[in-house]
Amino acid sequence: MIGAGNLATNIGKALAGRGHDLLQIYSRTAESAERLAALLHSDATTSLAEVKDGADLYLVAVKDSVLADVARQLAEGHPDRLLVHTAGSMPMETLPTRRRGVLYPMQTFSKEREVNFREIPCFVEASETPDTERLKTLAQTISDKVYEADSEQRKYLHLAAVFCCNFVNHCYALSEKLLKENGGLPFDVMLPLIDETARKVHELSPQKAQTGPAVRWDTNVMEKQLQLLKDKPELQDIYNVLSKSIHLLT
Amino acid sequence: MIGAGNLATNIGKALAGRGHDLLQIYSRTAESAERLAALLHSDATTSLAEVKDGADLYLVAVKDSVLADVARQLAEGHPDRLLVHTAGSMPMETLPTRRRGVLYPMQTFSKEREVNFREIPCFVEASETPDTERLKTLAQTISDKVYEADSEQRKYLHLAAVFCCNFVNHCYALSEKLLKENGGLPFDVMLPLIDETARKVHELSPQKAQTGPAVRWDTNVMEKQLQLLKDKPELQDIYNVLSKSIHLLT
Numbered sequence: 001m002i003g004a005g006n007l008a009t010n011i012g013k014a015l016a017g018r019g020h021d022l023l024q025i026y027s028r029t030a031e032s033a034e035r036l037a038a039l040l041h042s043d044a045t046t047s048l049a050e051v052k053d054g055a056d057l058y059l060v061a062v063k064d065s066v067l068a069d070v071a072r073q074l075a076e077g078h079p080d081r082l083l084v085h086t087a088g089s090m091p092m093e094t095l096p097t098r099r100r101g102v103l104y105p106m107q108t109f110s111k112e113r114e115v116n117f118r119e120i121p122c123f124v125e126a127s128e129t130p131d132t133e134r135l136k137t138l139a140q141t142i143s144d145k146v147y148e149a150d151s152e153q154r155k156y157l158h159l160a161a162v163f164c165c166n167f168v169n170h171c172y173a174l175s176e177k178l179l180k181e182n183g184g185l186p187f188d189v190m191l192p193l194i195d196e197t198a199r200k201v202h203e204l205s206p207q208k209a210q211t212g213p214a215v216r217w218d219t220n221v222m223e224k225q226l227q228l229l230k231d232k233p234e235l236q237d238i239y240n241v242l243s244k245s246i247h248l249l250t
Numbered sequence: 251m252i253g254a255g256n257l258a259t260n261i262g263k264a265l266a267g268r269g270h271d272l273l274q275i276y277s278r279t280a281e282s283a284e285r286l287a288a289l290l291h292s293d294a295t296t297s298l299a300e301v302k303d304g305a306d307l308y309l310v311a312v313k314d315s316v317l318a319d320v321a322r323q324l325a326e327g328h329p330d331r332l333l334v335h336t337a338g339s340m341p342m343e344t345l346p347t348r349r350r351g352v353l354y355p356m357q358t359f360s361k362e363r364e365v366n367f368r369e370i371p372c373f374v375e376a377s378e379t380p381d382t383e384r385l386k387t388l389a390q391t392i393s394d395k396v397y398e399a400d401s402e403q404r405k406y407l408h409l410a411a412v413f414c415c416n417f418v419n420h421c422y423a424l425s426e427k428l429l430k431e432n433g434g435l436p437f438d439v440m441l442p443l444i445d446e447t448a449r450k451v452h453e454l455s456p457q458k459a460q461t462g463p464a465v466r467w468d469t470n471v472m473e474k475q476l477q478l479l480k481d482k483p484e485l486q487d488i489y490n491v492l493s494k495s496i497h498l499l500t
Contacts, residue, residue, distance in 0.1 A: 064468065064470065064471060065468070065470065089463075089471050089474060089475070106439070106440075106442075106443055107442065107443055107446060108443065108446055108447060108450065108459075108461045108462075109461065110450065110454065110458075110459060110461065112453070112454060112458075113450060113453065113454070115446065119442045120442055121439045121442055121443075145439070145442070147435070147439065149433070149435065150433075152432075152433065153432065153433035153435060155474070155478060156428055156429060156432035156433060156435075156478065157429070157435065157439070158475075159425075159428060159475050159478055159479075160425035160426075160428045160429050160440060161425075161440070161443055161462075162462055162463065162464075162475065162489075163421045163422075163424050163425040163428070164421060164422055164425045164440045164443055164444050164447065165443050165444075165446075165447045165461070165462065166460065166461065166462035166463075166464060166465070166496065167421045167488075167492045168418045168421045168422070168444070168447050169447055169450075169451070169456050169459055169460050169461075170456070170460065170464075170492055170495060170496045170499070171413045171414060171417045171418045171421070172413075172414055172418070172451050172456035172459075173455075173456035173457045173460065173496075173499055174413050174495070174499075175409075175410035175411075175413040175414045176410075176455065176456055176457070177499075178406055178409055178410045178413070179406060179407070179410050182402075182403065182406040183399070183402065183403035183406060185397070185399065185403060185406075185407065187451075187455070187456070189356070189371045189395070189397065189407070190356075190410060190411070190414045191451070191452060192356075192357065192369045192370055192371055192395070193356055193357055193358065193371075193411055193414055193415050194414050194415075194418070194448050194451065195448055196357060196358055196365065196415075197358055197414065197415045197418050197419055197448075198444050198445055198447075198448040200358065200360065200363060200419075201419070201422050201437075201441070201444065202441060203362070203363065204360065204362055204363070205423075205426065205437065206419050206420070206422035206423035206426055206437070207423045207426070208360075208362075209358075209360060209419055209422075210416065210419055210420065210423065211358045211359065211360065211415070211416065211419075212358075212411075212412055212415065212416035213339075213412065213416070214412075214416060214420075215416070218314065218315070220314065220315065221314060221339050224339060224405070225339070225408075225409050225412065228405060228406065228409055229409075234491070234494070234495055234498065235495075237491045238417075238491050238492065238495060239412075241484070241487045241488050241491055242416075242417045242420055242488065244484070245420060245424070245484055245485075245488060246416065246420045246423075248484065249420070249423055249424075249427075
């Protein structure tokens with residue numbers, strides 16, 4: 001396991017929990033490497049040159065910005081290693097070895113929260129067919145939702161995840177801020193609406209599920225709401241572009 | 251019950267289910283009035299002049315655009331009626347009677363879905379203190395989450411609901427579209443991420459829960475994602491304004 005951050009920790013725990021043997025944990029800092037190694041009953045190293053040989057695969061769960069460099073060092077003198085990265089937005093070709101692949105678990109990981117890995121959709125690809133099968137089999141031991149997706153599809157998956165998770169969460173954050181600054185109602189009052197909005201799209205397509213002033217193009221309500229944001233041009237921008245986009249999709 | 255749309259149907263069913271006596275259902279169209287009256291074991295009318303006298307309260311659940319006019323007709327010759335509307339964005343003063351109030355259930359209602367009214371936050375206010383208490387007591391018979399909120403607070407609640415529900419749902423819709431147009435993965439693959447994003451803010455504040463390229467200000471990923479949207483200037487706008495706003499809140 002190359003890396004000891006949120007994703008490496010979550011996937012490492014899932015793998016160890018299913019009896020996979022994690023030979024060694026690499027992290028740039030000794031503290032992180034040792035913390036995760038202790039958790040997974042594994043060895044720790046802070047040197048890429050000392051990464052053990054002979055693993056079935058090398059799972060590279062590091063920041064996008066260092067992925068190419070870390071992979072290059074892992075491949076140096078070991079052209080036959082099967083390198084597998086976990087990044088949504090990086091093409092498989094970022095890895096320099098002949099045998100290479102991707103295992104992308106599409107989820108939002110925070111230190112403060114345990115996630116149930118079985119429910120996380122995992123998207124796999126590999127340069128060689130037997131490795132694709134190997135990766136699928138491995139992924140299926142930790143997740144019930146394993147799909148094949150090539151690097152092109154994965155780019156759009158990652159973009160769709162930014163909309164469904166990061167942008168959605170930001171809408172939550174803005175609404176928390178609006179409540180705090182205007183009357184002080186607690187953000188908790190929004191949770192039933194948030195939950196129903198999420199539950200609804202399990203049954204209805206989001207396009208069919210839409211409600212509210214923009215889909216009705218109720219300019220009276222929309223203008224009053226823009227007026228409430230008159231000192232927040234940045235929120236007015238968001239309100240306008242999203243409302244227009246809702247209208248376009250209607 | 252004045253109105254027979256989604257909201258009138260949902261609130262009417264909740265009230266009837268708790269033993270409240272719904273004297274009469276008014277709707278502009280006979281079909282809607284009769285449908286809901288049959289469901290609630292009530293009478294139907296399509297004439298505001300024939301609305302029965304002597305009800306404890308007149309719940310006006312009609313479209314915002316006709317609320318003032320409907321309320322004026324209900325008040326004509328009946329200045330003592332307690333009129334109560336259900337609209338998030340309309341001030342209580344839209345109603346012309348001395349005794350007036352608001353019962354705003356903050357939820358997204360679609361014909362296709364049953365909602366559990368007990369979980370819906372209801373925000374009440376009234377012009378006279380005894381009516382505020384009456385409305386709170388009434389609301390508590392159908393919901394476990396009853397709050398007092400004046401018209402000013404309610405405006406911001408409704409705006410916060412637009413962010414948490416309509417704008418969130420639109421992010422889902424855009425991601426559905428992106429997947430459909432690029433590789434054809436089904437929208438279902440996003441559901442675990444959508445659910446976890448919603449569950450997370452039950453424990454963490456949305457600001458703390460944020461992940462992804464914008465909060466890290468990872469311009470490398472952001473530029474690649476904008477490139478994927480190069481033929482969709484409207485989606486690029488949304489991507490840009492939301493990413494910048496995430497960054498501002500960090």
